[in-house]
Amino acid sequence: MFKDIVRIKVIAGKGGNGCVSFRREKYVPKGGPDGGDGGKGGDCIIVVNPHLSTLSHITDGQVFKAQNGEDGKGKKMHGADGKDVIIEVPKGTIVIDAETNKVICDTAQVDRFVVARGGKGGLGNWHFRSPTNQAPTYATKGEPGEVKELILDLRIIADVGLVGFPNVGKSSIISKLTRATPKIADYPFTTKEPVLGVIGYKDKRIIIADIPGIIENASKGAGLGLEFLKHIERTKFLILVLEIVNNPINQAKILLKELKKYNKELLKRIRIVVFNKIDLLSSEEEINKEELEKELAKLIKPKPKFFYVSALLGINIDELKEGIIEIMEQGN
Ligand SMILES: Nc1nc2c(ncn2[C@@H]2O[C@H](COP(=O)(O)OP(=O)(O)OP(=O)(O)O)[C@@H](O)[C@H]2O)c(=O)[nH]1
Ligand SMILES: [Mg+2]
Incomplete structure (x- = not known):
């Protein structure tokens, strides 16, 4: 255990x-x-x-x-x-x-x-x-x-933490970005303990933490949230993972509220927003990227970088990896 x-x-x-x-x-x-x-x-x-x-x-x-x-x-x-x-x-x-x-x-x-x-x-x-x-x-x-x-x-001390609702594909993303092999399944709270993965580049290592999903009132102890929020306290930056097909703006609002209630410093650490499961869109036109990004930029300051990925099919995962490396380089 x-x-x-x-x-x-x-x-x-x-x-x-x-x-x-x-x-x-x-x-x-x-x-x-x-x-x-x-x-x-x-x-x-x-x-x-x-x-x-x-x-x-x-x-x-x-x-x-x-x-x-x-x-x-x-x-x-x-x-x-x-x-x-x-x-x-x-x-x-x-x-x-x-x-x-x-x-x-x-x-x-x-x-x-x-x-x-x-x-x-x-x-x-x-x-x-x-x-x-x-x-x-x-x-x-x-x-x-x-x-x-x-x-x-x-x-846990990780460079990057993945934050999102249960089942949005955080573990799938870390399994594609790194050699970590977390459990992935189609139900909420599959991940019950933090899992670390490593992105290696040049002679450096970036440690990414996949933590259990956060739900509304996690900061008050709902779900598995509270005890695991502490693990993202020590990360250098956070990646917000949103499911593209499931009202991502609303997801972001709830997540930000929970982070803020737990420790409002965490809000400043969100540098990347990942929209996952883009393969479930019938067409790219189904979403208005400009509108989405504008809405999120209002909620997250400074403005984060946006990535549209499919962890399942491996779409735009390399771009996401590049983005993570770039932010780490700037920070050092
Ligand atoms: N269609 C599609 N399904 C995906 C994608 N990424 C993940 N999934 C599926 O979504 C479900 C949840 O994925 P996980 O990676 O376990 O999600 P999680 O965010 O780690 O979930 P918790 O650990 O429960 O918080 C699984 O059935 C995955 O196969 C994607 O890009 N597209
Ligand atoms: Mg998981």
């Missing part, structure tokens, strides 16, 4: 205790203090694994516990440090402290981050010898490790 949010507990290792010990050697009646320090407790570390694309490998409530540091020993022996525990996540995962609701780290920016620090080891009595006290009989205890409840919240 696809998962993009989980709650976990991290327990860093406790530091090992310092040791109280005195040298015992033959013929040396009163050996000095030689208790070693305790080892440091292991850390809990979030690490990005570029091969992961979901959080499905982590169970809700899973506990990640790092090893405790070992106690110090006689003969000034330092206890071993506890082993760290690594929590692998896909890039784009945000780590939130469940208690304070504060973002601890965002893996869009960093690939490795210590989320819970292991405790320091205690000091052995060897440490405390001094001219006035040559036989200290005390050592300090290891410090406890940090313990936290965390929420891991994946927000």
Whole structure:
């Protein structure tokens, strides 16, 4: 099952205790203090694994516990440090402290981050010898490790997001633009989790996200919309996909309203409007392109580029790809 949010507990290792010990050697009646320090407790570390694309490998409530540091020993022996525990996540995962609701780290920016620090080891009595006290009989205890409840919240990072009603052909488009093979079927909400595809050109990669369809009131939680709208928040630009035969202006109005309610910054990111399923028109004359574009240009500022495609038959898909590359080039 696809998962993009989980709650976990991290327990860093406790530091090992310092040791109280005195040298015992033959013929040396009163050996000095030689208790070693305790080892440091292991850390809990979030690490990005570029091969992961979901959080499905982590169970809700899973506990990640790092090893405790070992106690110090006689003969000034330092206890071993506890082993760290690594929590692998896909890039784009945000780590939130469940208690304070504060973002601890965002893996869009960093690939490795210590989320819970292991405790320091205690000091052995060897440490405390001094001219006035040559036989200290005390050592300090290891410090406890940090313990936290965390929420891991994946927000996919794609360059481009496809936004549209269910069943308009978003997955079909991504399957033609890239080598991604999302499920395509003639019913709404076929896509239940974001699917990423890659357009490669020169030495660059453009990542495109196909997200589940958005319907009216998605921003309030209707359909699958709300939980997936967050995935388009981090895209550089958006492509609005409209079904040409199904009152595209009306579709656009509802989609724009939902985007705006969720985060009005998203509106500014629409750079391309795709009219899909042009093969269903009996003739090109059936639609008035000029009128359509004029209406949409009133709704979307700055004026987007328009493409008339058939994902089913592969019509104008290359042109769309060129258009996407061009916009990415301008942005860089
Ligand atoms: N005639 C025609 N049918 C198409 C075209 N593109 C997609 N379809 C069909 O429309 C249906 C929905 O296509 P999908 O690609 O699954 O649509 P989607 O937007 O990803 O749908 P959801 O994942 O449910 O939001 C499928 O039966 C496709 O074969 C097209 O250009 N022309
Ligand atoms: Mg789909």
